[in-house]
Amino acid sequence: MEPQEAIIKKILEIPTASLSDALDDVGIRGFMDHSIKLRTCDVKIVGPAVTVKDRIANRKVTPIKALEVIENAPLGAVLVRSIEDVSGDEAANIALFGGVMAQASKVKGLSGAVLDGGLRDLAECKTLAFPVFSRSVTPSTSVGRTEVVGVNVPIVCGGVLVKPGDIIVGDLDGVVVIPKEKLREVVERALKIEETEKKMTAELTKSTSILSVIKKYSRL
Amino acid sequence: MEPQEAIIKKILEIPTASLSDALDDVGIRGFMDHSIKLRTCDVKIVGPAVTVKDRIANRKVTPIKALEVIENAPLGAVLVRSIEDVSGDEAANIALFGGVMAQASKVKGLSGAVLDGGLRDLAECKTLAFPVFSRSVTPSTSVGRTEVVGVNVPIVCGGVLVKPGDIIVGDLDGVVVIPKEKLREVVERALKIEETEKKMTAELTKSTSILSVIKKYSRL
Amino acid sequence: MEPQEAIIKKILEIPTASLSDALDDVGIRGFMDHSIKLRTCDVKIVGPAVTVKDRIANRKVTPIKALEVIENAPLGAVLVRSIEDVSGDEAANIALFGGVMAQASKVKGLSGAVLDGGLRDLAECKTLAFPVFSRSVTPSTSVGRTEVVGVNVPIVCGGVLVKPGDIIVGDLDGVVVIPKEKLREVVERALKIEETEKKMTAELTKSTSILSVIKKYSRL
Numbered sequence: 001m002e003p004q005e006a007i008i009k010k011i012l013e014i015p016t017a018s019l020s021d022a023l024d025d026v027g028i029r030g031f032m033d034h035s036i037k038l039r040t041c042d043v044k045i046v047g048p049a050v051t052v053k054d055r056i057a058n059r060k061v062t063p064i065k066a067l068e069v070i071e072n073a074p075l076g077a078v079l080v081r082s083i084e085d086v087s088g089d090e091a092a093n094i095a096l097f098g099g100v101m102a103q104a105s106k107v108k109g110l111s112g113a114v115l116d117g118g119l120r121d122l123a124e125c126k127t128l129a130f131p132v133f134s135r136s137v138t139p140s141t142s143v144g145r146t147e148v149v150g151v152n153v154p155i156v157c158g159g160v161l162v163k164p165g166d167i168i169v170g171d172l173d174g175v176v177v178i179p180k181e182k183l184r185e186v187v188e189r190a191l192k193i194e195e196t197e198k199k200m201t202a203e204l205t206k207s208t209s210i211l212s213v214i215k216k217y218s219r220l
Numbered sequence: 221m222e223p224q225e226a227i228i229k230k231i232l233e234i235p236t237a238s239l240s241d242a243l244d245d246v247g248i249r250g251f252m253d254h255s256i257k258l259r260t261c262d263v264k265i266v267g268p269a270v271t272v273k274d275r276i277a278n279r280k281v282t283p284i285k286a287l288e289v290i291e292n293a294p295l296g297a298v299l300v301r302s303i304e305d306v307s308g309d310e311a312a313n314i315a316l317f318g319g320v321m322a323q324a325s326k327v328k329g330l331s332g333a334v335l336d337g338g339l340r341d342l343a344e345c346k347t348l349a350f351p352v353f354s355r356s357v358t359p360s361t362s363v364g365r366t367e368v369v370g371v372n373v374p375i376v377c378g379g380v381l382v383k384p385g386d387i388i389v390g391d392l393d394g395v396v397v398i399p400k401e402k403l404r405e406v407v408e409r410a411l412k413i414e415e416t417e418k419k420m421t422a423e424l425t426k427s428t429s430i431l432s433v434i435k436k437y438s439r440l
Numbered sequence: 441m442e443p444q445e446a447i448i449k450k451i452l453e454i455p456t457a458s459l460s461d462a463l464d465d466v467g468i469r470g471f472m473d474h475s476i477k478l479r480t481c482d483v484k485i486v487g488p489a490v491t492v493k494d495r496i497a498n499r500k501v502t503p504i505k506a507l508e509v510i511e512n513a514p515l516g517a518v519l520v521r522s523i524e525d526v527s528g529d530e531a532a533n534i535a536l537f538g539g540v541m542a543q544a545s546k547v548k549g550l551s552g553a554v555l556d557g558g559l560r561d562l563a564e565c566k567t568l569a570f571p572v573f574s575r576s577v578t579p580s581t582s583v584g585r586t587e588v589v590g591v592n593v594p595i596v597c598g599g600v601l602v603k604p605g606d607i608i609v610g611d612l613d614g615v616v617v618i619p620k621e622k623l624r625e626v627v628e629r630a631l632k633i634e635e636t637e638k639k640m641t642a643e644l645t646k647s648t649s650i651l652s653v654i655k656k657y658s659r660l
Contacts, residue, residue: 016359017318017340024364034312034338034356064654071650092474098457103641104650118474120457122612136474139456139613144464172342173359201323210291210324214284236579237538237560244584254532254558254576392562393579421543430511430544434504 004048007187008076008167011046014190016169016176018197022189026182032158032175033135035088036114040125040132044171045078045112048180049162052081053150054096054142065148067104075109078168082116082157083146092136094145095120102130114168114175116157117142133170224268227407228296228387231266234410236389236396238417242409246402252378252395253355255308256334260345260352264391265298265332268400269382272301273370274316274362285368287324295329298388302336302377303366312356314365315340322350334388334395336377337362353390444488447627448516448607451486454630456609456616458637462629466622472598472615473575475528476554480565480572484611485518485552488620489602492521493590494536494582505588507544515549518608522556522597523586532576534585535560542570554608554615556597557582573610 011019016031023030050073052066070079081096097113099121105113112131118138119125125132135158152164160177162168167178178186200217204210231239236251243250270293272286290299301316317333319341325333332351338358339345345352355378372384380397382388387398398406420437424430451459456471463470490513492506510519521536537553539561545553552571558578559565565572575598592604600617602608607618618626640657644650 015341015343017315017361020359021361021363024361029360031313031358031360034358037357062654064651067650067654093471095457100637100640100644100654103644107644107650120613121455123455137477137613138471138474139460139611139616140469140471141457141461141464143461171359173340173357176359197320200320204320204323204327210287210327211284214282214287214320235561235563237535237581240579241581241583244581249580251533251578251580254578257577391579393560393577396579417540420540424540424543424547430507430547431504434502434507434540 007183008046010187010191011169012044014194016171016173018190018193019169019176019178019186021193022186023176023178025189026185028179030160030176030178032160033088034174035135036116036133036158036175038131038133038170038172039119039122039137041129042172043129043131045131046167046169047076047078047111048074049080049164049166049168050077051152051155051162051164052079052148053153053155054081054083054146055085055149056083056145057147058144060144061147062143063148065151069151070101070104070108070110073108073110076111078111079105079113080155080157080162080168082155088116088135091117093138093140094118094142095138095140096142097132099124102128102132106130112170114157114170133175227403228266230407230411231389232264234414236391236393238410238413239389239396239398239406241413242406243396243398245409246405248399250380250396250398252380253308254394255355256336256353256378256395258351258353258390258392259339259342259357261349262392263349263351265351266387266389267296267298267331268294269300269384269386269388270297271372271375271382271384272299272368273373273375274301274303274366275305275369276303276365277367278364280364281367282363283368285371289371290321290324290328290330293328293330296331298331299325299333300375300377300382300388302375308336308355311337313358313360314338314362315358315360316362317352319344322348326350332390334377334390353395447623448486450627450631451609452484454634456611456613458630458633459609459616459618459626461633462626463616463618465629466625468619468622470600470616470618472600473528474614475575476556476573476598476615478571478573478610478612479559479562479577481569482612483569483571485571486607486609487516487518487551488514489520489604489606489608490517491592491595491602491604492519492588493593493595494521494523494586495525495589496523496585497587498584500584501587502583503588505591509591510541510544510548510550513548513550516551518551519545519553520595520597520602520608522595528556528575531557533578533580534558534582535578535580536582537572539564542568542572546570552610554597554610573615
């Protein structure tokens, strides 16, 4: 059986759009809410999720637990953090990640971070060229607003269930979650979709009849 | 009478802001919701609308009808597509346009696309430098989520009624719709607004009294 | 006592994130809603607020009062404008600032503008390189949609109370308001936060144990 590293390498060549379609094919909504966008640099991410679950709180707790997750994450992991008991709109006014976490994540070799909430220290994260997907950018800290209530537990991020070890893929189109138990199946389907698309694109540039090409491949 | 091509050439020199003001003058709200923004490249678009109307559906239908609209569109047309029965927030999680449609649209000589919904394959659309205005960018397809229920019929896009042949104008400020039956009147008014603005701007850079210049032209 | 100019110079070196934390420390929410973002150029702003308060109206009034505020503003001031009786979503479809105001503001030496509403003439504002923070970009004018009902009065902008003379700070992370009566206290606290952060960052790049560094400084 193929090792996970080989599969991750393949996914680097597959757009989130085709992965989302392959997930549709197996009956799973895999794409996160469109508001969760790449904010820091134009770098595609692929890696297994490590997760941090917050809830609203008004005492000041340094998020040591979130840093422990980064410290102990496998090389290439993607940090996924969300607040369990707020709407996306409210979460957008609370930064769940910033310069110190970005530096720590980079030192530890994480692939990126995905936040159902805000990002702060955008200038610093851009300088580090560490890929962060978030709902917003805001100067406000999570300290005094939320506290960590679980690490490496299942969470909901951008409307999608994320279990530790699920494969997170993010590019310019957004973020897709592939459940780990479906990884091989989804990637195989996505590769077939990509193959058809490449043939279709090649014919489209030559042909003047779009419809005949589309009908031949009947895929959009 | 001036041919439409000559009028379109003039509009290329008029910002959407002045066109929106001219539409205000004749009692029409012409600007689409601010969320519908240029996503792919910094190119102004002007052209007659061809329209595609979707509604929510959960069977998988290849949007052949949307491609037929592109295939049969007049040179320079703007594809306008929206879903009739969802909120803007929901539409933002459904891509109504992507790489294949962008390629087809480019080959067929369309000026651009305006979507009350998402765009996918952003990287590809950027490479093609095809101008697309949309509410969002998302990897999810419309296939299995919506189906085309009308082509070249009146639709509502970004809160504005768009009839086939209405002139769509989009720039960095957003999208404006000029009803075809008001085209001459609106463009004439907009040109006068532009003329005043240019004089005012010239004086403003020379004068230290903003107010006297503004009062002279009483226009903002 | 330090003159205000000296304090403003110091603030230019302090990110909004640390100012927001310092405001948290003294019990004040200082950050505006995340939707109010820098739209025109990547320039940090710091300056005392001059304010314009609008309300919804449907008669056409040239906003002479808003221009008087610009004409009479002290050098380096920041124009803050909001509409008192609408939601942020509705305000986003009304431009409260555009090319003429940007030119006037630049000639008069203002530092920038912050709008709880839309911006228009984005291309022109980019050319002028005048920093504008707004909820949106839209071609629609405020003329005929709102009228000015107060100048240099307290207003609420992005969910935060702004009194004339309060210090407005905006950067890539967003906008923070420092009440004038708290200025010295907040800046002192923010400078201490910055000092700790710099030490921590320096150690983080050397150390492999993030946690030990964080625990030492216990600050994120």
